[in-house]
Amino acid sequence: MSIDTVIEAARAFLGERLATNTALREHHSHGQDTQPPVLPDAVAFVETTEEIARLLALCHAAHVPVVPWGAGTSLEGHVTPVRGGITIDLSRMTAVLDVSQADMDCRVQAGVTREQLNTHLRDSGLFFPVDPGTSACTIGGMCATRASGTNAVRYGTMRENAMGLTVVMADGRIIRTGGRVRKSSTGYDLTRLFVGSEGTLGIITEIQLRLHGIPEAMSSATCQFATLGDAVETVIAIMQMGIPVARMELLDEVQTAASIAYSKLEGLEALPSLFFEFHGTAASVAEQAKQAEEIATGFDGRAFRWATDPAERSKLWQARHDALWACLALKPGHQGVVTDAIVPISKLAEVILGAQQDILASGLTAPIVGHVGDGNFHTIILVPPEPDGLQRAWELDKKIVARALALGGSCSGEHGVGIGKREFLETEHGADAMAVMRAVKQALDPRGLMNPGKIFLN
Ligand SMILES: Cc1cc2nc3c(=O)[nH]c(=O)nc-3n(C[C@H](O)[C@H](O)[C@H](O)COP(=O)(O)OP(=O)(O)OC[C@H]3O[C@@H](n4cnc5c(N)ncnc54)[C@H](O)[C@@H]3O)c2cc1C
Incomplete structure (x- = not known):
């Protein structure tokens, strides 16, 4: 059975929801990443588990690759249909x-x-x-x-x-x-x-x-530091003290400046910053905040600046969630390569300060931001619109990942492997563990049709 036969058979139960027009295929040719786009042969907008089962049975019989699609926001080339086939878009399954x-x-x-x-x-x-x-x-x-x-x-x-x-x-x-x-x-x-x-x-x-x-009490605060090192040491001490922060996010001075400009944040300067949130009872939130502030003061942190009312709090966290767009606004015409690495908390200062040195040496602009309470951080490398721009960005990414791995970390805390991180997997897990992963893949997808070209290098 050819791909055309599969498309025809799928159209019999999906009707117009099996699309082959170029605009929709282009939309499904890439995620939010810098991998080269590849068009699927068709996009299926499924609505039930049973439709997906029928479609996969068809694709399996005809050896046609499939790529599941949620919203296409992944950052490592996860949804690129490198071998064509059918992209299965689940965005209409919203019950x-x-x-x-x-x-x-x-x-x-x-x-x-x-x-x-x-x-x-x-x-x-x-x-x-x-x-x-x-x-x-x-x-x-x-x-x-x-x-x-x-x-x-x-x-x-x-x-x-x-x-x-x-x-x-x-x-x-x-x-x-x-x-x-x-x-x-x-x-x-x-x-x-x-x-x-x-x-x-x-x-x-x-x-x-x-x-x-939903916790009885929630409060958010920001704290700024003279150096990135002081901000990171504060994070490490807070985690080692076991203070149950709900959120603790780091922004270096470049990211803070970008977020002040993009999200119209008031009362902050272009300095390394931590954004905190505490959840619990009113008494426990006050206690956690007091302990965290004392630790920050020990590392020359300024007094906490509280975001007390819900509107102010959500403005702060929206600003954190908009970090990527704030960075891109710094240099119009640049793309963003978002790096993702994680280390055991005791290695956080070494990995982040090392990344800062790598960024300086690269001559690129790459703000640092991260979910540092987990030991996880990102740099948003702004890719200059030059022939070797992407290459330079990926080289910088590799250096940052290599240091995280050498410190006992992982090449991705949360974005995943996709295409972009495949080359690091063997270093992280070892050849034998990779062989076990391949055996699992082979057992569950013997024809290699499920999102091919991802996680494994070949
Ligand atoms: C501005 C921005 C900020 C981000 N911040 C974060 C962050 O803080 N933390 C974080 O973890 N990620 C973050 N991401 C990455 C991204 O949002 C996540 O990876 C998210 O989980 C992808 O969801 P999606 O629905 O868009 O999946 P897609 O991008 O559509 O798919 C992602 C992968 O999952 C597979 N897939 C999708 N749906 C299914 C399914 N139903 N069954 C099986 N496989 C499926 C796809 O084939 C693909 O491999 C960010 C991305 C952007 C653009």
């Missing part, structure tokens, strides 16, 4: 299927965005905490990349918050993994296998999620 206030969990279709979910939960007293910097991303995409965000230091990542899944396998079989209980010791943990698998093992169609109670 919140069930919310249990008593059990503090919910079940959603994979195309629900994190913003849609929290809007749905608005009056329930519950919220879903995992918050990547773009509100457009889908819960399915977030599961597939094992995403996290500013709240992960307190509430965990998709790894901790996805309790169970419905998955369509490469040959069209439908399975359910995990469940609704807080723990279980029955069999292999398939939920954790699919979370972070980047569409290379199956397509996630429904997710059972853990929810959290």
Whole structure:
């Protein structure tokens, strides 16, 4: 069976939702990354698990590659259909299927965005905490990349918050993994296998999620430092003291200046900054804040500047989420390469100050920003519109990743592997562990049709 036969057969049950027009294929030819785009042969806008199962069975029989698509916000070439085939767009699967206030969990279709979910939960007293910097991303995409965000230091990542899944396998079989209980010791943990698998093992169609109670008290603050080193040492000390911060984000002086200009932040100077948030009872929030402020003072931090009312607080966190756009506004005409590395917390100062030296030596502009409470940080390398611009950016990225790996870290804390990080995987995991991963891939996708060209170099 050829790709044309598959398209014709799929059109019989998808109708107009199986698109082959150039505009839609171009839109699905890349994510938010700098990998070369490749057009899929067709894009299928699916609405049910059963439609996906029929489509995958067809593609499996005809050896046609498939690429799952949530919102296309991933940053490492994850959604580029390098071997063409059919991109399966789940963005119309937006039903919140069930919310249990008593059990503090919910079940959603994979195309629900994190913003849609929290809007749905608005009056329930519950919220879903995992918050990547773009509100457009889908819960399915977030599961597939094992995403996290500013709240992960307190509430965990998709790894901790996805309790169970419905998955369509490469040959069209439908399975359910995990469940609704807080723990279980029955069999292999398939939920954790699919979370972070980047569409290379199956397509996630429904997710059972853990929810959290909206805290009684929340307060946010900023603190500025004379040097980046002082800001990072403050983070390390706060984590080592075990203060349960809900969010602790670092912005170097370049990022702070960019965010002041882009997000109209008041009362901040172009200095290294930490943004904090504390959750709990009024008394525990006050206690946590006092301890954190004392530690910051010990590293010459200025007094905390509080964002007290909800509007001010959300302006602060929106500014943090808009960091990428603030950077791009610094140099119109430049692209952004977003790096992502993570180290054990004790190595954070070494890795970040090393990255700052690398950036200086490269002659590129690359603000540093990060979820530092987890030991995770990003640089947003602004790529000059010159023939070797991208090459220079990727070289800088490699240096930063190499240092993180040498310090016992990982080449990605949250963005995943896609195409961009494949070359580092063997260094990070070792050849034998990579062979085991390949064996898993071979067992679940023997024809190599599920999002080919991702995670593995060949
Ligand atoms: C401005 C900006 C800020 C960001 N900040 C963060 C951040 O703070 N933290 C973070 O973790 N990430 C961040 N990201 C990256 C991105 O938002 C995440 O990787 C997100 O999880 C991708 O979701 P998506 O729905 O867009 O997935 P897509 O980009 O559509 O897909 C991502 C991968 O998952 C696969 N996939 C998608 N849906 C499914 C499914 N249902 N079943 C199986 N596989 C599937 C795709 O094939 C692909 O491999 C940011 C991106 C941008 C543009």
